[in-house]
Structure formats: structure tokens, C-alpha cells
Amino acid sequence: MTAMETHQADALTAEEVGRTELALALVRGQSIKDRGVNLSIALGEETMDLQQEGAQLREMRVRIGPEHVVEPSPGGRRVTSPLGRRQVARVVDGSFAWPVPDWVYTEQGLPVPADRMVPGALGEIAVILDDGTCLYSLPASGPLADARYVLPGGVRAEAEDLRAIRVNLEPGVPVYFH
Amino acid sequence: MAPTERIAGFFGHGGGVAYYLIGAMLALTAASSLLFAHVWGLKLRRDVARLVLEDGGDVVEALRWSLAATGEATRQAQAGVAGPDQPYIVVSTGERRLWYKKGEEVLFTTEVATGSGKSLVKEGGGEAWLFETPRGRLTVLSKEENPVWSPPDWHYVEQARQRKVGLVRLERGQSIDAADGSVITVAGDQIVKRSAGGAETVLGATEGHEIVVDGKLVVPPLGTSQRRYLGVLGTHRLNLGNGYALHGTDNPASIGQAVSHGCVRLRNADIARLYAMVPVGTAVYIY
Numbered sequence: 001m002t003a004m005e006t007h008q009a010d011a012l013t014a015e016e017v018g019r020t021e022l023a024l025a026l027v028r029g030q031s032i033k034d035r036g037v038n039l040s041i042a043l044g045e046e047t048m049d050l051q052q053e054g055a056q057l058r059e060m061r062v063r064i065g066p067e068h069v070v071e072p073s074p075g076g077r078r079v080t081s082p083l084g085r086r087q088v089a090r091v092v093d094g095s096f097a098w099p100v101p102d103w104v105y106t107e108q109g110l111p112v113p114a115d116r117m118v119p120g121a122l123g124e125i126a127v128i129l130d131d132g133t134c135l136y137s138l139p140a141s142g143p144l145a146d147a148r149y150v151l152p153g154g155v156r157a158e159a160e161d162l163r164a165i166r167v168n169l170e171p172g173v174p175v176y177f178h
Numbered sequence: 179m180a181p182t183e184r185i186a187g188f189f190g191h192g193g194g195v196a197y198y199l200i201g202a203m204l205a206l207t208a209a210s211s212l213l214f215a216h217v218w219g220l221k222l223r224r225d226v227a228r229l230v231l232e233d234g235g236d237v238v239e240a241l242r243w244s245l246a247a248t249g250e251a252t253r254q255a256q257a258g259v260a261g262p263d264q265p266y267i268v269v270s271t272g273e274r275r276l277w278y279k280k281g282e283e284v285l286f287t288t289e290v291a292t293g294s295g296k297s298l299v300k301e302g303g304g305e306a307w308l309f310e311t312p313r314g315r316l317t318v319l320s321k322e323e324n325p326v327w328s329p330p331d332w333h334y335v336e337q338a339r340q341r342k343v344g345l346v347r348l349e350r351g352q353s354i355d356a357a358d359g360s361v362i363t364v365a366g367d368q369i370v371k372r373s374a375g376g377a378e379t380v381l382g383a384t385e386g387h388e389i390v391v392d393g394k395l396v397v398p399p400l401g402t403s404q405r406r407y408l409g410v411l412g413t414h415r416l417n418l419g420n421g422y423a424l425h426g427t428d429n430p431a432s433i434g435q436a437v438s439h440g441c442v443r444l445r446n447a448d449i450a451r452l453y454a455m456v457p458v459g460t461a462v463y464i465y
Binding site: 037050052053055056057058059163164165166167168 | 266268270271272273279281282313314315461463465
């Protein structure tokens with residue numbers, strides 16, 4: 001690669017980084033200005049705030065699932081945390097049977113069961129967003145019960161925190177990832 | 179030689195060169211104009227980018243396009259919000275705790291009692307009162323020391339049902355004839371009992387010790403002393419509107435529980451501290 005090409009590549013990368021940073025700042029700005037109750041998830045800081053009009057109603061520590069290529073190349077499928085605005089689709093409790101993706105078992109070296117509908121797989125309380133992203137709590141059993149493992153593309157919060165804010169998490173409540 | 183003759187002579191002897199020079203000048207002017215337009219366009223884009231970064235309104239406009247924000251969210255964002263530097267109160271009904279915050283800094287926090295979530299069917303059935311602390315954004319509208327509580331109707335309905343007695347409303351200008359021959363009526367701002375002999379006695383009423391006549395609990399008219407309880411709301415009250423408030427209590431053991439009729443109840447020492455710290459107009463977020 002010539003010096004000119006290197007320079008052009010650096011410039012393009014810087015432009016992409018700048019664009020991403022701007023997008024994140026815009027998402028953060030939108031969450032602050034949202035007049036209704038909303039969740040604001042800072043991926044880098046691993047925090048989740050319940051907020052309204054920029055007032056922080058509750059700050060919660062969370063664990064962000066890592067980015068993963070869950071199927072090997074070629075045609076590998078990348079699972080990442082969302083960016084931007086999503087919304088609450090539903091809140092479920094410990095009786096909810098979640099269809100655990102097969103790659104969750106594979107990643108942990110577990111045999112993939114025939115029936116992957118696991119009641120309580122997302123803990124005693126979980127929030128499912130409109131794009132399928134899960135904000136869940138550590139379950140007592142099941143493939144997500146290992147505290148060291150955080151679901152790629154998901155967010156793990158403390159059950160106590162989710163319980164405390166549950167009444168506010170009606171379908172349609174915005175969730176901002178930034 | 180006159181100037182016009184000089185010009186005519188110039189074109190007459192070297193006309194081709196002259197046209198060439200003029201054409202070159204026009205081409206240079208056009209190139210300069212294009213360059214100027216390009217630079218102006220770059221400057222405009224730079225300024226727009228700066229506005230996007232520095233101005234909230236333009237951020238919202240940018241969001242509309244770049245992040246596909248919904249029209250409703252954009253409208254809400256454009257409507258403006260409370261100042262980010264203003265302190266605010268947060269109440270968690272789930273944890274029954276209150277925080278007074280500025281930004282992310284907690285200035286004060288304490289336990290509270292919140293709405294019980296119970297309901298009470300109104301007289302005649304059908305509708306019911308729901309004793310929940312309202313969620314959302316409220317505002318401190320006014321502050322009071324030594325607040326007086328004028329019990330709402332639900333208090334008398336609740337008391338009557340607890341004591342398994344009937345309910346009778348006493349209005350100004352009306353009276354209740356008692357079985358012993360006396361008459362219960364309103365004199366000024368007092369409820370009095372007039373005996374058959376003409377003696378008049380002011381009746382007392384406190385929380386849990388309301389006036390009962392012949393097995394019926396009397397609902398005093400608003401404005402009478404018998405419908406004004408001192409001390410029930412503690413030492414201070416911050417009014418939030420629609421009958422809701424942050425206030426003290428004469429029952430500190432209730433703090434930390436979901437037992438109120440919708441107000442947020444604090445220990446007297448805590449509400450006194452909050453009263454001193456919180457200005458009228460403070461936002462109160464209840465979740």
C-alpha cells in the first residue's frame with residue numbers, strides 16, 4: 001500500500017469513526033430529550049439508566065454481551081448489541097419459555113437439545129425489545145446461568161433492578177443504545 | 179485623439195488578439211465563480227455540521243433523517259425539557275425510596291411510604307377510588323408548614339366501612355335529628371349539637387374518632403373545624419397538585435410500606451429537611 005493509499009484509508013477510517021461517534025452522540029441526545037420514561041444503555045460504560053427528560057431516575061450496572069460471529073465463515077452471522085433506538089415489546093417473568101439459539105449451547109460446549117424452549121432461560125424477569133434483543137437477568141439454571149457468560153447481543157441486568165423498574169416498562173417504551 | 183477613436187483604432191489594427199484576450203478573461207471569471215461556489219458549499223456544509231453538533235434543534239432535525247426517529251419523539255424533543263442543571267426529586271414506588279438529585283449527584287435520600295394500590299368502591303357502587311401514587315412527572319406547586327388535612331370523601335367512606343356503620347352527609351343549612359331529641363347542625367365553622375333544652379355543644383372530631391350519630395358516621399361540610407385535621411400530615415407538605423403531596427406523618431412506623439392513599443409520606447425530620455432544600459417548581463419524577 002502506497003503512502004497515498006494509506007493516507008486515504010486512514011482518512012476513510014477517521015470519517016467512519018467520526019460518523020459513528022456523531023450517531024452515538026445523537027442517540028444519547030435523543031434519549032436525554034425524550035419527555036417520556038425511557039431506558040438509556042451506554043454500551044461502553046455498561047450502564048443502563050431509567051430516565052425522563054434527562055433526569056436520571058435510576059442508574060443500573062449491566063453487562064453487555066460481546067460481539068460474536070456465531071457461525072463460522074464463510075457466511076458467518078455476526079451478533080452485536082444494537083445501536084440507536086429500540087422499544088420494549090414485552091416484559092416476561094420466570095415462567096417464560098425462550099427459544100435459546102443453538103449457538104448459545106455450541107459456544108459453551110454444551111450439547112444442543114432437541115427442545116430449545118427453556119422456561120426461565122432469561123431469569124425471573126426479562127425485557128424483550130422489538131428487534132428481539134433481550135435485557136435479561138441471571139437465571140438459576142439453563143444455558144445462560146453461568147455468570148461469566150453474557151448472551152452475545154444481549155444485556156444482563158440485576159433482577160432487583162428490573163423488578164424495580166418493571167411497572168414502567170410498558171410496550172413501546174423507548175430503549176436507546178449508544 | 180479621443181478615447182473612442184483609440185478604441186476603434188485598437189480593434190481595427192489588432193482585433194483578433196483583442197477578442198482572444200477578452201475571451202481568456204471571461205473564462206478566468208467563470209472559473210473563479212465556480213471555485214467560489216465550491217468553497218461556499220464546503221463552508222455551508224461545515225457550518226451545518228457544526229450546528230448539528232452544537233444546537234439541540236438541529237440535532238433533532240438531523241435525527242429525523244439520520245436515525246429515522248419517529249415523528250412523535252421528534253415533536254416531544256422539540257418541545258423542550260427542564261434545565262439539566264436543575265435539581266429534581268425521584269421517587270421509586272417499588273422500593274419506596276426518595277432521592278433529591280442534581281444531575282447524577284444524590285443530594286438527599288430517604289425511605290418513604292407510597293400508595294397501597296388498594297381500591298375503595300364509592301357509595302352506590304360502580305366507580306372506585308384507587309389509592310396509587312401516580313407515576314410520571316409532577317411538580318412541586320407549593321410548600322406548607324404545619325399543614326392541615328381536610329379529609330376527602332373517601333376517608334369517611336373508608337372509616338364507615340371499617341366501623342361497619344352508615345354514612346350521613348351534613349350540609350350547611352341542614353341538620354340531623356338525633357334519636358335523643360337533639361339536633362346536629364353547622365354553626366359558623368363548627369358542627370354543634372343542640373339539645374332539646376337549647377344547650378349547644380361543639381362536637382369534636384379527629385382521625386379515627388369522627389362524629390357518629392345514631393349509628394351513622396357524619397361527613398362534615400368542607401371548611402368546618404371538624405373536617406380539618408392538624409398533625410396527620412406531619413410538619414411540612416410539598417403539594418404536587420390533584421390532591422397529591424409529599425408530606426410528613428403522625429405514624430412514622432408506616433414509612434417504608436405501601437400504605438398511603440397515594441401521597442408520598444416521609445418521616446417528619448426528612449420532610450422538614452426536604453422542605454428547606456426544595457424550591458417550588460422542582461420536578462418530581464415518580465416511577
